[in-house]
Amino acid sequence: MKTKHTAGADLKSVSINHRNVLALGQGTWNMGDSTTNRKTELDALRTGIDLGMTIIDTAEMYGNGRSELLVGEAIQGQRDKVFLISKVLPSNASRQGTIKACENSLKRLQTDYLDMYLLHWQWRYPFEETVEAMLQLRQEGKIRDWGVSNMDVAEMEEFYSIPGGNTCAANQVVYNLTRRGIEYDLIPWCRKNNIPVIAYSPVEQGRLLNNKLLSEIARRHNATPTQIALAWVIRNPGVIAIPKAASAKHVEENFKSLSIELTEEDLQQIDSIFPAPTRKMPLEML
Numbered sequence: 707m708k709t710k711h712t713a714g715a716d717l718k719s720v721s722i723n724h725r726n727v728l729a730l731g732q733g734t735w736n737m738g739d740s741t742t743n744r745k746t747e748l749d750a751l752r753t754g755i756d757l758g759m760t761i762i763d764t765a766e767m768y769g770n771g772r773s774e775l776l777v778g779e780a781i782q783g784q785r786d787k788v789f790l791i792s793k794v795l796p797s798n799a800s801r802q803g804t805i806k807a808c809e810n811s812l813k814r815l816q817t818d819y820l821d822m823y824l825l826h827w828q829w830r831y832p833f834e835e836t837v838e839a840m841l842q843l844r845q846e847g848k849i850r851d852w853g854v855s856n857m858d859v860a861e862m863e864e865f866y867s868i869p870g871g872n873t874c875a876a877n878q879v880v881y882n883l884t885r886r887g888i889e890y891d892l893i894p895w896c897r898k899n900n901i902p903v904i905a906y907s908p909v910e911q912g913r914l915l916n917n918k919l920l921s922e923i924a925r926r927h928n929a930t931p932t933q934i935a936l937a938w939v940i941r942n943p944g945v946i947a948i949p950k951a952a953s954a955k956h957v958e959e960n961f962k963s964l965s966i967e968l969t970e971e972d973l974q975q976i977d978s979i980f981p982a983p984t985r986k987m988p989l990e991m992l
């Protein structure tokens with residue numbers, strides 16, 4: 707899907723929770739930890755919102771709530787523009803624990819609702835308990851929708867077998883050029899069930915950015931390796947990338963990946979260096 711940006715460009719977009727949003731959002735892991743960087747980080751997040759990268763992904767885990775505090779400050783006065791995602795830690799994911807954790811996140815984020823609340827990964831609480839809590843939170847208006855993270859096809863099917871579990875509205879998993887396992891079965895499963903995939907660590911936490919092939923492709927597009935790595939992730943319909951960028955300069959650079967169309971030649975070269983999976987791979991997690 708494409709959306710016309712105010713500047714006139716056609717940008718990749720995705721429908722999530724009945725909202726059309728740009729396919730590039732903003733991650734915030736390791737942000738909010740340092741007072742020295744605070745102004746720069748706030749500026750980065752606000753620059754992204756101004757550009758239309760309105761999905762902001764945080765979690766109670768990140769810096770023990772410090773990322774949520776930073777995001778809460780960044781979105782003051784513009785909450786309605788933002789598609790806000792947070793996550794409950796598996797150790798809090800009991801029925802009551804999920805509700806309490808969500809309320810604490812809302813306080814840190816200085817808002818009264820989340821657009822999406824995710825179970826961060828699976829641990830000891832039965833999925834039924836977490837789903838019941840998610841449905842209650844949704845009914846009370848504290849969350850607009852709920853989803854999961856780090857769940858493979860088997861877990862998604864387990865969720866779908868629970869009453870209300872098929873209202874799960876997103877799955878956030880690691881996906882980038884070096885971690886393509888989900889192309890084999892999870893992306894097709896999510897597409898079939900109309901669930902957007904939110905790709906985390908889309909530039910492999912920065913480790914991809916000096917890649918020779920990406921630099922070569924970037925030259926052809928008058929772009930940077932980061933932009934090519936991101937354009938590749940969001941080439942799939944229904945996939946959203948949430949790179950973490952702690953400066954306005956990086957955010958602006960990443961934004962441009964929304965209008966890059968990779969060619970057949972680019973994709974073939976990429977496949978020769980970063981091959982697509984040919985069999986089921988265990989779901990990776992960072």
Ligand code: NAP
Nearest residue numbers: 733734735855906907908909910911912949950951952956
């Ligand atoms: P990432 O987004 O792949 O990489 C972040 C790194 O890339 C940072 O060091 C950042 O540097 C750098 N970077 C970004 N844009 C750049 C640019 N234009 N030029 C140069 N460097 C650039 O890794 P991530 O933070 O692990 O993943 C993204 C988000 O996904 C997280 O922040 C978090 O919200 C989410 N996540 C979720 C899970 C989960 O279990 N659900 C797990 C991991 C991550 P600067 O900071 O200096 O800009």
